[in-house]
Amino acid sequence: MKRLIPYPTPVGDVTFKVTGAQLDGRALDLSMVSQQDRVVALHMAGREKWREARLEIQAQIPDIELANGPWTEVVCVAVLTERATNSRTVVRLRPWSGSWGGTAVVPRGAFRARLDLTLSVVATVGGVAGRVVATAQDSWLVDLTARVPVRQRELDINEMDFRDGPHEWLRPFRDAPWLVETSGDMPTIHLNTGFEGVTELLGAGSDPTERAVGRLLATQIATDAWTAMFHSAVSDLEVDGDGVPQWPSGWRDWVLRSMLPDILPELSPADGLLEIHGRRSESSGWHELQPLIQYAASRRAHIAKNLGTVIRVLGRSGRESTG
Amino acid sequence: MSRRTTDIPPQMALLSDTVAVKHLTRGVLSGQEDPPFVALVRASESVGGTQSRWSIEPLRHLLEEAQRRHSDVGRAQADRWLAPRLHATLRLTRAEAAEPALWNYLALVVAPDYVVWRHRSGGDGPKAGLVTAERFCGLHYKQAFARLWWTAELFRDGSDYRPVEIAGRIPDLINTVLRLDVVDHRPTARAVTRLVEQGVVRTGRELNDLVSAVNVAGSTIMYEVLAPDEGPDPEAVEYWISEAEVAPPVPHEKLPEGPDDGPIPARSVETLSSMFEKLYAEVPRRGKEPCPTEVERPRGVSLDKPYSPTWRA
Numbered sequence: 001m002k003r004l005i006p007y008p009t010p011v012g013d014v015t016f017k018v019t020g021a022q023l024d025g026r027a028l029d030l031s032m033v034s035q036q037d038r039v040v041a042l043h044m045a046g047r048e049k050w051r052e053a054r055l056e057i058q059a060q061i062p063d064i065e066l067a068n069g070p071w072t073e074v075v076c077v078a079v080l081t082e083r084a085t086n087s088r089t090v091v092r093l094r095p096w097s098g099s100w101g102g103t104a105v106v107p108r109g110a111f112r113a114r115l116d117l118t119l120s121v122v123a124t125v126g127g128v129a130g131r132v133v134a135t136a137q138d139s140w141l142v143d144l145t146a147r148v149p150v151r152q153r154e155l156d157i158n159e160m161d162f163r164d165g166p167h168e169w170l171r172p173f174r175d176a177p178w179l180v181e182t183s184g185d186m187p188t189i190h191l192n193t194g195f196e197g198v199t200e201l202l203g204a205g206s207d208p209t210e211r212a213v214g215r216l217l218a219t220q221i222a223t224d225a226w227t228a229m230f231h232s233a234v235s236d237l238e239v240d241g242d243g244v245p246q247w248p249s250g251w252r253d254w255v256l257r258s259m260l261p262d263i264l265p266e267l268s269p270a271d272g273l274l275e276i277h278g279r280r281s282e283s284s285g286w287h288e289l290q291p292l293i294q295y296a297a298s299r300r301a302h303i304a305k306n307l308g309t310v311i312r313v314l315g316r317s318g319r320e321s322t323g
Numbered sequence: 324m325s326r327r328t329t330d331i332p333p334q335m336a337l338l339s340d341t342v343a344v345k346h347l348t349r350g351v352l353s354g355q356e357d358p359p360f361v362a363l364v365r366a367s368e369s370v371g372g373t374q375s376r377w378s379i380e381p382l383r384h385l386l387e388e389a390q391r392r393h394s395d396v397g398r399a400q401a402d403r404w405l406a407p408r409l410h411a412t413l414r415l416t417r418a419e420a421a422e423p424a425l426w427n428y429l430a431l432v433v434a435p436d437y438v439v440w441r442h443r444s445g446g447d448g449p450k451a452g453l454v455t456a457e458r459f460c461g462l463h464y465k466q467a468f469a470r471l472w473w474t475a476e477l478f479r480d481g482s483d484y485r486p487v488e489i490a491g492r493i494p495d496l497i498n499t500v501l502r503l504d505v506v507d508h509r510p511t512a513r514a515v516t517r518l519v520e521q522g523v524v525r526t527g528r529e530l531n532d533l534v535s536a537v538n539v540a541g542s543t544i545m546y547e548v549l550a551p552d553e554g555p556d557p558e559a560v561e562y563w564i565s566e567a568e569v570a571p572p573v574p575h576e577k578l579p580e581g582p583d584d585g586p587i588p589a590r591s592v593e594t595l596s597s598m599f600e601k602l603y604a605e606v607p608r609r610g611k612e613p614c615p616t617e618v619e620r621p622r623g624v625s626l627d628k629p630y631s632p633t634w635r636a
Contacts (some may be wrong), residue, residue, distance in 0.1 A: 005543060007543075051557075052557075075548055077545065077547070077548060079547075081504075081507075083504075084421040085417040085418060085420070085475065086417070086463070086476075086477060086504075086506075086509060087417055087506045087507065088504070088507040088547075089554060090508075090545070090547035090548070092548075094416045107555075107557035108416075108418070109416030109417060109419075109560060110416070110417050110418070110555075110557060110558050111417070111418060111424075112417070112418040112421045122546060122548045128544070129548075129549055130544045130545050130546065130548045130549040131543055131544060131545075132543055132544065132545050152505075207455060207456050207457060208344055208347070208456060211344075258511065309458045315430055320348075320349045321449060
């Protein structure tokens with residue numbers, strides 16, 4: 001996460017990758033490290049009881065810029081964290097022929113399921129030692145339980161203060177609790193930490209009422225997200241020479257494939273795509289589709305189920321406080 | 324109370340959140356009813372082993388002793404006594420301790436009476452006499468037993484539990500500090516208890532000022548680089564856990580010994596405690612204004628958050 005920082009930071013990119021992994025000294029098959037998704041799958045069939053994994057990390061940082069700027073005592077560290085186990089390991093990398101490299105050790109007992117691997121450049125700047133002057137844009141996921149390196153997550157969730165955060169474009173929305181952005185490679189839900197209480201409510205503890213309300217809020221956000229993603233996917237459709245819409249790629253593909261059967265249940269997905277594109281570009285019958293799009297989005301967000309649960313919980317706590 | 328140990332199986336088990344929450348009725352939260360043990364035991368799963376560390380009898384003894392000792396001096400004082408002893412009795416890896424179902428079982432099946440005794444609210448409001456549900460089934464810094472176990476785990480100095488006891492001198496410490504990511508670094512946690520030990524911070528309010536300052540500075544300063552720690556030795560933890568088979572019950576008067584997984588480097592603790600003392604000295608005093616009890620929440624996006632699954636395809 002980027003924020004306003006009261007000291008100079010380099011402009012050059014910081015990137016890193018996991019170049020290899022070992023489980024108890026045996027090299028993992030390369031297929032278990034996905035450079036594209038930035039995921040390492042550490043589960044090896046037949047080795048349920050492994051004790052220690054080692055990850056080879058290689059980083060590129062703007063060495064020349066750092067050497068010529070106000071930064072001294074530059075170190076490059078990889079940081080492994082897992083919220084559930086309160087575990088945090090920091091590994092110093094060493095400069096080595098134009099890049100930085102090192103090995104992170106993951107002992108089995110200290111971690112549970114999924115670790116975040118990030119990379120930071122730390123330096124002395126303005127007389128203060130240990131300043132984090134740069135952090136890699138993308139983090140890696142180390143999954144201890146997966147056999148295949150894929151990300152389970154299809155949406156980015158970005159928590160930041162809309163008013164005081166670094167994104168200028170979010171400022172006009174400072175009183176909005178959340179916004180859905182569908183422009184990038186990955187749809188993003190921007191959650192406004194400046195809207196007091198929203199993140200706490202979503203991460204609500206174990207009080208059943210609080211949790212139910214938190215779920216309801218999550219459902220509402222999810223409904224917004226699905227609706228926005230659908231509209232975005234339909235409006236971005238490309239057509240071939242004959243005017244036939246093509247299936248998009250990435251998230252737009254799975255949004256359309258999962259929602260179309262709810263919107264036009266009598267049509268096959270391919271026919272549904274043709275129909276929906278036709279209705280939108282000719283503006284005939286597009287309005288009639290809106291309730292169906294809403295319905296499909298609410299289904300994907302499990303709105304009926306979550307609202308029903310909240311009503312039950314509220315009813316029960318109401319009875320408890322009166323009786 | 325001890326009759327319960329004859330009613331339930333002799334081993335710890337796992338009770339899922341879904342089942343646990345269902346049985347947190349008003350009667351259970353007020354201590355007027357016992358949770359339905361038979362149904363809960365039937366709904367629980369095995370921990371996957373029969374080692375003596377999973378035995379519930381020593382845990383029951385410990386919890387009854389904690390109540391006996393602190394019935395007059397105040398139940399909040401029990402945390403400080405119990406945390407290291409619970410940690411040394413229920414010997415777990417962090418991966419095991421991160422399983423909420425284990426703590427649910429301990430709270431609902433093994434010792435609901437302790438949870439009610441320790442956490443029942445006073446006063447005469449609508450919630451008077453009730454325990455909040457999160458003490459039975461909740462996050463690691465809220466749940467009645469998880470919060471003690473993790474306090475001991477994060478504040479101990481290798482096998483030495485003294486810093487845990489020092490941490491317990493300020494009851495608010497568990498509530499405010501345990502949730503912060505900065506204490507996941509051993510020298511940072513030790514530097515905070517060092518300032519408590521030296522009397523630099525004495526009250527919950529002073530502690531809040533200190534940890535807020537440490538946490539805010541920690542967003543731009545990487546304490547791990549300033550105060551390196553090779554980290555605990557995982558094999559020593561494994562050995563200590565296996566020793567549970569032959570270890571006697573934990574002492575009640577003296578502190579038990581924890582896993583000998585390496586002391587925290589003294590120089591790193593020195594570096595940070597003098598740095599934190601400076602940060603604390605720079606905190607503007609707020610005079611008579613009420614002290615905010617909330618400290619900055621951990622940053623970042625976690626996949627473990629309960630609201631992420633709804634957004635999947």
